[in-house]
Amino acid sequence: MNSQPRVPLIRLENVSKVFVQAGEERVVLQGLTAEIARGEFVSIRGRSGSGKSTLLNLLAGIDLPTSGDVCVADACVSRMGASERSRFRRDMIGFVFQFFHLIPTLTVLENVRLPAELAGQPVGVATSASRAVLDEVGLLARAAEFPDRLSGGEQQRVAIARALLRDPPLVLADEPTGNLDRQSGERIMELLTRLARGQRKTLLVVTHSRRIALLADRHLILEDGLLVPDTDLTAGAA
Secondary structure: OOOOOOOEEEEEEEEEEEEEEOOEEEEEEEEEEEEEEOOOEEEEEOOOOOOHHHHHHHHOOOOOOOEEEEEEOOEEHHHOOHHHHHHHHHHHEEEEOOOOOOOOOOOHHHHHHHHHHHOOOOHHHHHHHHHHHHHHOOOHHHOOOOHHHOOHHHHHHHHHHHHHOOOOOEEEEEOOOOOOOHHHHHHHHHHHHHHHHHOOOEEEEEOOOHHHHOOOOEEEEEEOOEEEEOHHHHHHHO
16 A cells, blocks of 8 residues: 555645626636645546636636636645746646647757747757657657658657656646547557656546546546546446
8 A cells, every 4th residue: 555645736725717708607617626646647527618628727827717726836826927827837837738739830859849948948958858758759750850741649749748848747638639549549648647657747637538537546527617536437447
């Protein structure tokens, strides 16, 4: 039995998010309270429109809650100003999206290196780090090619390399296999899981896939504005 204490990386305290559309309020999150430990891999499922992507945006400081606190690594993101949230996102978050968001006019290496360059890292240092992380995802030999020469699975591997480049403690993956066929998706999740666990990163994966969600250490579902145990998966895994 693992006797190591669970140290939270993420704390959500009474978090609510309300959008106003056409003069009407739409409550997406309401009074959500949860903790996620350092190094934990958590899956989050939920119907379309339940607020899964909104939750990731709050954790990354892309959006702010209507009320409550969103804290990551002892920093309350929800109380930061815009520039501070931008620095937080740069240093603390690796984001993997369903759509790869690679820049078509940049090579694979240049796409991976770009966040480090934007953060002011010297080009030589950024290039060395980018080559190392491309080697980890098995794409160093494709470093000089452009994204349109890669398969969908290869492009997602480039996106994972870019997300991990600056060694963020928290990786947020929003439907990372949603734009891939099943076989490619499973390979991507195997890679992402291996890298995250090997580097002791906290990994949150939003997915509709039961198969993908079952890879996680803990399974949650977002319903009625709250995060609750995904009992369907828990029962299935028992």
